[in-house]
Structure formats: structure tokens, C-alpha cells
Amino acid sequence: MNFFYILSAKRVKQAIIILAASFFTAGIFYIEQGNIAPVFSTDNGPRVIYKGPKSGKTIALTFDITWGDTKALPIIDLLKKEGVQTTFFLSASWAERHPDIVKRIIDDGHEIGTMGYNYENYMDLEDAQIKKDIYRAQDVFKKLQVKTVNLIRTPDGNFDKRVVRVIDSIGYTVVHWGVDSNDWRNPGVQKITSNVLENIDGGDIVLFHASDSAKQTEVALPNIIKELKGKGYSFVTVSDLIANTKVQSKKVE
Known part of the structure; x- marks a missing residue:
């Protein structure tokens, strides 16, 4: 600015x-109080990605999974049926317990990002503890034959400048979101739908959940995808959304 x-x-x-x-x-x-205004960085500073380039009508749907085994597969089945590729952010402790679902995510061509291993608030951890948690998750994903993971979503979306710098120092990029479906609150299918459709714009990263706590996401998704397609939006992974693009930036001091 x-x-x-x-x-x-x-x-x-x-x-x-x-x-x-x-x-x-x-x-x-x-x-x-939990309100985060994430920004892009300059080349010399850490970055938090919340939105890709606004030009065009490309968006990235993202799904967080931290626990449960009943909601993920139906959502994955729906995405395959609709021909939609997305990015899944997985807690490695969950991935370790559900290698079959992880394999399915990979086989369907989705991107995988990490949420660390223990799903602890990084703002409460020392620098070394943050790195330890991320490296432990990295080992899990390697064992599960996941391709290089370099995107991370911090547990509950909590971070500060220190956390971002620590994550950046070990080669990961923090991915936040520009549109929140608030599906984890289970506010009703119509509310989840309006939370997305009334706020969407080109380049947006949209937050959904595929954990068992999000009981209405599976029902809301078909109409959301249909409406977005009808408005001319296309769906890509986070990496594809931000690849080879010039984005607005500010330095995080």
C-alpha cells in the first residue's frame, strides 16, 4: 500500500x-480475538495466502480433516462425480489412522496439505515445538507416499507473525482462506450455501470441512458446486490457483 x-x-x-x-x-x-487478516509477503518475508489472483473465475475449494471416518468418503465421491479437484488439509495423526482415505484422495487427483500432527494451537508452542510437529507430520505423509507437501493450514487457522516466520523458515507456506462456509457450525444447508455463494469472487480460497463434526457439508455441496459452475467458476487446487501469478503483497514485519 x-x-x-x-x-x-x-x-x-x-x-x-x-x-x-x-x-x-x-x-x-x-x-x-481470532480475527485474522492474512496477507501475501514480499520475497523477503513470510507469507500467508488467503486468495489467488482476482482476474478470471477460478477458485479453490479446500477441506480440512482432523477426525472421523464417515464424512470424508461421501464428499470425495461427490467431488469425483462432479469432476472437481480440490486441496485437502489433513491432520497427520488422522491420516496415519486412515491410509485408505488418504490413498483415495491421492488417486482422485486432489492436492494434500498438512495441518501438522497433533492439531495444537501453534501460538501456544515454542518455535522448536512447532517445527517438531510439522516434521513429524512430514514423516507420516512420506510413509503414506504423499507427494511433497509444502502447504500448511495452521490448526483452527490460528497464527501470528512468529508462527508464520517459523513455518516459512522450514519451507512451508501458510494457507488461510478468503471465504468461510462455517459448515463446522452446522448452521443449516441453506446457510452454508449462502455463506459461500453470497461472498465468492474470482481467486477465492473457500474453507469447508470433511471431518465428522461437519454434518451438513455433504448435503450442501451439490447445489453449491452446481451454482458455481452455472456462474462460470472453475475449480483448481490451491497450488494451481497461485502458480505463476503476480499477487498483491505486503511485507510482514
């Missing part, structure tokens, strides 16, 4: 500078 002003009135100039600085600070990185 750049601000250029040429003003003769000293007081007005000072006021503008203060206002600009306030907006800039708020825009760089703001986390309070």
Missing part, C-alpha cells in the same frame, strides 16, 4: 501521515 502526498499545510500533512500509517499497520498483519 503506497501513499503519495504533496501538501503545504503542515498540520494537514501530519494528520494524513498518521491516518496512512494507521491503515498500513492494520493492513500488514492484524490478529485479535
Whole structure:
């Protein structure tokens, strides 16, 4: 965000500078009471991805899985039927217990990202503990023959500047989201649908869940996908959404 002003009135100039600085600070990185405004980084800083390029009508559906074994497969079956490729963010402790579902995700051409191993709030962990959790997850995915995993979604979407820097230092990119279906709250099929359709835009990363706690996602998805296709949207993985694109950036200090 750049601000250029040429003003003769000293007081007005000072006021503008203060206002600009306030907006800039708020825009760089703001986390309070669970409200996160993630940003892209410059080449010299850590980054948190929440949206791809707005041009075009390409979006990325993402699904978090941390526990349960009854909701994932029906959602995977639906995605295959609809010809939709997505990115699944998996807790490695869950993946370790469900290698058959992980294999199915891979075989259907979906992308896999990690959510670490123990699904602990990284903001409560020391730097070394964060790295240990991610490396443990990495070992699990290697054993499950998952291709290189370099995308991570922090447990419950919680992170701060320190967490992002630690993750970035070991070669992972944090992926947040731009549209939240809030399906984990089970607010009703219509509400899940409107949460997505009323807020969608080109380049968006959409958050869904395929854990057993999300009881209404499977029912809401068919109409969501149908409506999005009808509006001309196409579906890609997160990696494909952000590959070879120039994105807006701010440095995370």
C-alpha cells in the first residue's frame, strides 16, 4: 500500500501521515480475538495466502480433516462425480489412522496439505515445538507416499507473525482462506450455501470441512458446486490457483 502526498499545510500533512500509517499497520498483519487478516509477503518475508489472483473465475475449494471416518468418503465421491479437484488439509495423526482415505484422495487427483500432527494451537508452542510437529507430520505423509507437501493450514487457522516466520523458515507456506462456509457450525444447508455463494469472487480460497463434526457439508455441496459452475467458476487446487501469478503483497514485519 503506497501513499503519495504533496501538501503545504503542515498540520494537514501530519494528520494524513498518521491516518496512512494507521491503515498500513492494520493492513500488514492484524490478529485479535481470532480475527485474522492474512496477507501475501514480499520475497523477503513470510507469507500467508488467503486468495489467488482476482482476474478470471477460478477458485479453490479446500477441506480440512482432523477426525472421523464417515464424512470424508461421501464428499470425495461427490467431488469425483462432479469432476472437481480440490486441496485437502489433513491432520497427520488422522491420516496415519486412515491410509485408505488418504490413498483415495491421492488417486482422485486432489492436492494434500498438512495441518501438522497433533492439531495444537501453534501460538501456544515454542518455535522448536512447532517445527517438531510439522516434521513429524512430514514423516507420516512420506510413509503414506504423499507427494511433497509444502502447504500448511495452521490448526483452527490460528497464527501470528512468529508462527508464520517459523513455518516459512522450514519451507512451508501458510494457507488461510478468503471465504468461510462455517459448515463446522452446522448452521443449516441453506446457510452454508449462502455463506459461500453470497461472498465468492474470482481467486477465492473457500474453507469447508470433511471431518465428522461437519454434518451438513455433504448435503450442501451439490447445489453449491452446481451454482458455481452455472456462474462460470472453475475449480483448481490451491497450488494451481497461485502458480505463476503476480499477487498483491505486503511485507510482514
